[in-house]
Amino acid sequence: MDFGNAAIPQGLAVTKTVIFYFLAQIPMNQENSANTGPETSGSSGMSPKEYWRKNISCVLVLLVVWFVVSYGCGILFVEELNSISFGGFQLGFWMAQQGSIYVFVVLIFVYVRLMNRLDREYAGGKGDGTKMSTDKEEGI
Amino acid sequence: MDVKIWTYIIVGFTFALYIGIAIWSKAKSTKDFYVAGGNISPISNGMATAADWMSAASFISMAGLIAFSGYGGSVFLMGWTGGYVLLAFLVAPYLRKYGKFTVPEFIGERFYSNTAKVVAVVCLILVSVTYVIGQMKGVGVAFSRFLETDYNTGLFIGMGIVFFYAVLGGMKGITYTQIAQYVVLIFAYTVPAIFISLELTGNPIPQLGLGGEVSDGTPLLQKLDTVITDLGFGEYTTSVMGSKLNMFAYTLSLMIGTAGLPHVIIRFFTVKKVSDARLSAGWALIFIAILYTTAPAVAAMARLNFTKTIQTEKVGVKAGNIEYEKRPDWFKNWEKTDLLQFEDWNGDGRIQYYNDINGLGNARLALKNAEGDAAKKKAQAQLDEAIAKHSETRFAEHGWQGNEMVNVDKDIIVLANPEIAKLPGWVIALVVAGGLAAALSTAAGLLLAISSSISHDLLKGIMLPAITEKQELRASRVAMIGAILLAGYFGINPPDFAAGTVAIAFGLAASSIFPVLMLGIFSKRMNRQGAIAGMVAGIGVTLLYVFQHKGIMFIPGTSFLGDMEENWFLGITPNAFGAVGAIINFSVALIVSKTGKDAPAEVQQMVEDIRLPQLDES
Numbered sequence: 001m002d003f004g005n006a007a008i009p010q011g012l013a014v015t016k017t018v019i020f021y022f023l024a025q026i027p028m029n030q031e032n033s034a035n036t037g038p039e040t041s042g043s044s045g046m047s048p049k050e051y052w053r054k055n056i057s058c059v060l061v062l063l064v065v066w067f068v069v070s071y072g073c074g075i076l077f078v079e080e081l082n083s084i085s086f087g088g089f090q091l092g093f094w095m096a097q098q099g100s101i102y103v104f105v106v107l108i109f110v111y112v113r114l115m116n117r118l119d120r121e122y123a124g125g126k127g128d129g130t131k132m133s134t135d136k137e138e139g140i
Numbered sequence: 141m142d143v144k145i146w147t148y149i150i151v152g153f154t155f156a157l158y159i160g161i162a163i164w165s166k167a168k169s170t171k172d173f174y175v176a177g178g179n180i181s182p183i184s185n186g187m188a189t190a191a192d193w194m195s196a197a198s199f200i201s202m203a204g205l206i207a208f209s210g211y212g213g214s215v216f217l218m219g220w221t222g223g224y225v226l227l228a229f230l231v232a233p234y235l236r237k238y239g240k241f242t243v244p245e246f247i248g249e250r251f252y253s254n255t256a257k258v259v260a261v262v263c264l265i266l267v268s269v270t271y272v273i274g275q276m277k278g279v280g281v282a283f284s285r286f287l288e289t290d291y292n293t294g295l296f297i298g299m300g301i302v303f304f305y306a307v308l309g310g311m312k313g314i315t316y317t318q319i320a321q322y323v324v325l326i327f328a329y330t331v332p333a334i335f336i337s338l339e340l341t342g343n344p345i346p347q348l349g350l351g352g353e354v355s356d357g358t359p360l361l362q363k364l365d366t367v368i369t370d371l372g373f374g375e376y377t378t379s380v381m382g383s384k385l386n387m388f389a390y391t392l393s394l395m396i397g398t399a400g401l402p403h404v405i406i407r408f409f410t411v412k413k414v415s416d417a418r419l420s421a422g423w424a425l426i427f428i429a430i431l432y433t434t435a436p437a438v439a440a441m442a443r444l445n446f447t448k449t450i451q452t453e454k455v456g457v458k459a460g461n462i463e464y465e466k467r468p469d470w471f472k473n474w475e476k477t478d479l480l481q482f483e484d485w486n487g488d489g490r491i492q493y494y495n496d497i498n499g500l501g502n503a504r505l506a507l508k509n510a511e512g513d514a515a516k517k518k519a520q521a522q523l524d525e526a527i528a529k530h531s532e533t534r535f536a537e538h539g540w541q542g543n544e545m546v547n548v549d550k551d552i553i554v555l556a557n558p559e560i561a562k563l564p565g566w567v568i569a570l571v572v573a574g575g576l577a578a579a580l581s582t583a584a585g586l587l588l589a590i591s592s593s594i595s596h597d598l599l600k601g602i603m604l605p606a607i608t609e610k611q612e613l614r615a616s617r618v619a620m621i622g623a624i625l626l627a628g629y630f631g632i633n634p635p636d637f638a639a640g641t642v643a644i645a646f647g648l649a650a651s652s653i654f655p656v657l658m659l660g661i662f663s664k665r666m667n668r669q670g671a672i673a674g675m676v677a678g679i680g681v682t683l684l685y686v687f688q689h690k691g692i693m694f695i696p697g698t699s700f701l702g703d704m705e706e707n708w709f710l711g712i713t714p715n716a717f718g719a720v721g722a723i724i725n726f727s728v729a730l731i732v733s734k735t736g737k738d739a740p741a742e743v744q745q746m747v748e749d750i751r752l753p754q755l756d757e758s
Contacts, residue, residue, distance in 0.1 A: 052751050059229045066225050070218045075387050078211075082378065088351035088359030093377045096214035097206075097436040098347060101221045101429050108228045108422035115233075116415055119753040 051122045058114050062107050069095060069103045146569035147286050154324050154573045155301055158580075161316045162305030170613050173310030174241040174592050180315055180410040186423025188315045189407045191322035191577070192585035193398075193424070194431060195271075196278030197642040199325060199578035204550030206439035207446075210374065212381025213439065215390040215716075219646075221425060221432050222391070223398020228421035231399050231654075232408040234661045236417035237750040241409065242589075243402040243653065244597040250660040252743055253668040254602050259675050261593045263652040264402045266679070268586045269626070271403075271645040275583040276631030279576060285477060285555075286572045292632055298580060299628045306584045307620045314584045315410060321577035326430055328574025332558045332567055333434045336441050339561060346437035354444075364444045370455045371447070372495035372535065376440065382713055390716035397646030397718055400654030403582075403589035414753060442553045445560050450493045450545070456538045461490040470559035479549035483508075486541035493545040498529040501542030587627060591619035643715040644686055651678035651721025659729055664747045670733025678725025685721075686714045 046054075073081055074096035081092030089098075167173040180188070198220065206213030238246050244264060248257025276295060283294020305313040333346040341352030341360055354363050364376045373379075381387050398404065407424075408417045449468065453460035464484065474480040482491060485504055496502070503526040507519040530536050555575075558567045595616035600607060607615070652675045659666040659674070712720060738744075 048748065048752055051753070055751070062229065063225075066222065070222050070391065071388060074214060074218050075384060075391065079378075087348075088353060088361055090361075090377055093211055093214075093361070094351070096211060097217055098350070098433055100218050101433055104221050104225050105422065105425050105429055107225055108418075108425055111229060112415070112418045112422055115418060115753075119415065122753055 046122050051118065054118055055115070058111070058118070062111055065103065066107055070100045074100050143565040143568050144287065146565045147572050150566065150569040150573045151287070151576060154320075154577060157320055158301055158317045159304055161320060162308050162313045165305075165309045165313045165316050167308070167310040167312050167613070170241075170596075170609050170616065172312045173613055173616050174409070174588075174596060175406070176310075176312040176315045176410040178410060179412050182411055182416045182420035183423050184315070184319055185407060185411050185416075185420040186425075187322045187427055188318035188410075189404065189420065189424035190427035191318040191325065191581040192314075192407055193404055193428060193582070194325065194578055195582035195642065196275055196575060196579040198431065198435075199329065200278065200551050200554050200575050203435045203438040203442065204553035206436055207443040207553045208548075208550055209381055210376035210379040212379050212387065213436075215381060215387050215394065217432055217436060219391040219394025220398060221428060223395040224421055224425040224428070226395060226399035227404065227408075228418055228425075230661070231405060231657055232417045232421050233414045234750045235405060235657070236408050236411065237414050237752075239409075241406075242592050242596050243405050243657075244593050245601065247656055247660065247671070248597070248601065250743065250746065251656075251666075251668040251671045252740065253672065256668050256672050256675075257597055257601065259672055260653070260656070261597050263648070263675060263679055264593050265590055267401065267645050267649045267653070268403060268590045269630070270648065271401075271642060272583055272586040272590075272627045273630045274642050275579045275586070276627050278579040279583070280631055282572055282575050282579070286569075295628060295631045298576070298583075299624055299631075302580055302584050302587065303621070303624050306587055306624070307617050310616065310620070311406075311410060311588055314581075314588055317584065318581045321581040322427060324577040325574040325581075326427070328570040328577070329431050329554075330434055331570060332561065332563055333438050335563050335567070336445070336557065336561045337437060340441050340444070346441075347433045350437040350440055360444065361440060364440055367444065367447055367451070371451060371493070372497065372533075374495075376443065382716075386712050386716055389712045389719040393650045393716050393718035393722075394643075394646050396654045396722055397648075397650035400649040400652070400657065401646075402593070402649075402653065403585040406589055406592070407585070438557065439553065442557050442560065446548075446553075447493070449560070450491050455494075456534075458488075458490070461492055463490050465489065467491070468560075470556050473559065474552055474556055478547065479552050480545070481547035483544055483546050485544055486539055488539070491544055492535075492540045493548075494535060494540065494543055496530075496535075496543035498526045498533070500526040500530045501544065501546055504542050505546050583627065587620060587623045590623040591616055594622075595619040647682050647686070647715065647718030647721065648679055650718030651682040651725055655722050655725040655729065659726070661747065661750065664744045665733075665738040666729065667733050667736045667739050669736040670729040670731075673732040674725040674729025677728040678721045681724050682717055682721035685717045 073092065078092035078096060081095060082090040084091040086094075169177075171177055202213075202216055202220075205216060235243070235246055240246065240249075244257050244260035247260040248254060276298070279298035280291045280295040283289050283297065284291040287294070289297075305317050309316075330346075334344050337346040337349030337352075338344045340354060341349040343349040343352045350360060352360055354360050356363075358366075361377055369375055381390065408420065411417050411420050449471070450462050451460060452462055464482065471480060475482070483501070483505065484491075485501060486492070500523075503519070503523040507516065507523050510516045510519040526542075530542070555571065558571055595612060595618075599615050599619075600612050655678060656671050656675050659671060739747075
């Protein structure tokens with residue numbers, strides 16, 4: 001039981017390290033070729049670069065959860081979690097056959113909300129009601 | 141009313157519905173044909189995606205696979221749902237923003253190369269054809285078993301229906317039929333599950349019934365563990381599939397394969413805008429989750445029901461095993477199809493079904509079927525060995541002489557479930573219609589992916605760029621007819637590997653299409669050399685690994701390494717190898733890309749564009 005509880009943060013820490021390593025790689029890639037578009041657009045708006053960075057960090061955080069509930073709880077630490085019972089289930093088994101699926105559904109809807117908000121923030125900087133598609137106005 | 145009449149009525153009604161939809165939703169332009177006009181609502185597209193996605197494998201085979209592998213079967217549950225998270229986060233929004241018709245089209249333009257496009261088309265066709273064979277076979281089997289038609293006749297009827305709505309309506313016809321098919325299949329799957337859960341645990345919700353208690357007050361899963369371990373099987377709730385590494389690789393392979401399946405990706409081209417693509421992935425997963433969270437309940441309950449039918453009382457007591465003459469009717473029905481087979485090895489007139497680890501039952505069967513003196517002698521030697529080993533087990537003390545259920549086909553779990561639970565005839569008929577809906581909806585989606593890659597990518601894109609839209613629309617219909625005939629041919633002459641094809645299709649998609657899409661979207665500088673080398677290496681290594689264990693083109697006897705654990709790379713089964721193929725694809729692409737220049741500026745600009753949100757179009 002004790003081990004089971006310790007295993008989750010441990011697995012989380014390892015996953016985080018791996019993901020943050022890749023996170024560190026991405027902005028670099030971005031800077032190298034950022035000269036293809038203007039850095040900022042509009043007065044108060046978010047730059048395309050910033051939008052993309054926020055998009056990536058949102059996705060990475062959610063993917064950590066995705067990894068932990070399926071590979072972490074469902075496979076790697078399933079024995080430890082199985083020592084916890086609730087209802088007629090062992091927790092590890094339940095995560096593998098039920099829980100992870102529910103979490104996946106929630107994750108996508110959280111992502112939809114976060115991205116819609118980010119899209120609005122990005123669009124907000126472009127001035128209201130402007131009919132635009134980014135490639136036409138600020139493209140080349 | 142007779143089950144067969146019910147089946148004719150319900151299957152006939154659903155088929156009439158599909159044809160009606162086809163007539164109503166005729167495609168008038170290439171945009172209609174390839175992406176259903178591009179204005180499907182997120183919920184409708186989610187529903188259509190769910191039907192597109194859930195094939196005969198999900199509907200018929202999955203619960204059976206889980207029933208007989210217990211916890212290890214979780215790889216299918218997590219793998220086939222977790223892939224939607226990747227699809228929503230990493231694929232669908234960007235390809236929707238790109239806003240064209242096919243997956244190879246994106247790969248060709250992103251990697252500024254017709255070679256890349258052709259390689260992508262080849263990968264797509266390999267994946268989709270492997271996948272469609274299983275669906276056609278499912279249609280033929282469902283017809284021949286329940287309507288007692290000839291297998292080929294069943295197949296022709298199925299082909300005819302798909303022909304009607306796919307050729308006439310293209311993606312538009314397919315979308316609306318898939319919505320209807322989803323409703324049919326989900327109803328057909330959940331109704332028997334609810335009845336069985338209610339009967340076994342008193343809880344009408346199968347997802348809760350799985351954690352419920354059986355009549356003697358013990359939790360269902362605990363009861364199941366006890367019952368099957370008594371018979372020498374591994375514990376249901378803890379048995380792993382292969383090793384944990386294999387389960388990890390298998391799950392990963394199914395997840396990234398899902399996110400790389402062209403027929404699923406193109407469904408996201410049918411919605412209006414990028415935010416709709418994200419939302420519709422969420423709806424799709426909700427609709428899929430209804431079946432996928434029900435399946436483990438069906439699996440555990442059916443395993444318990446099935447085992448208890450044969451082992452009625454304590455193991456070791458003579459009366460604990462059912463008399464063969466008193467077996468239930470469903471047992472007799474399925475014996476006719478050879479999906480259940482019994483041999484009375486110890487001649488006591490009762491059925492003993494247990495985990496015969498020394499293979500005594502199989503050795504007896506081998507001797508029975510052996511032809512020629514040499515073969516008989518060899519089989520006898522193996523039998524003697526098995527008898528010696530068996531005599532030390534506790535089952536020998538009970539007078540058991542080998543497992544007597546010499547064949548228990550996993551597919552009967554879903555198909556026979558309503559009969560085992562003594563449900564009325566219309567429920568059985570509904571399950572048949574559901575299985576057909578699952579197979580037909582997936583087949584249609586796959587056929588569209590194949591035909592559009594031929595008419596749009598190869599013909600219009602490379603060979604005859606000058607053709608008009610009208611000519612392209614006609615070409616796409618011809619390509620669709622060709623694809624249906626090809627699928628039908630393989631359905632009538634199924635290659636030996638038909639049973640395992642679906643898992644392999646995922647491995648191929650995981651090792652070829654998913655990595656190249658990721659590189660195309662997330663690495664602006666990735667060039668065509670890297671992408672092409674990566675795809676070829678990924679799919680090549682995966683195919684080689686499958687072939688070396690299962691035979692070249694799956695022809696028995698041509699494998700140069702047997703399909704057994706000692707020969708597997710790190711204990712990873714061929715079905716789970718797609719994850720390794722994907723890693724090879726990424727590595728090769730990254731290394732080879734260093735030999736060429738970065739992608740040109742206009743391509744990098746295109747990548748910038750697909751990454752940004754699409755601001756109000758209207």
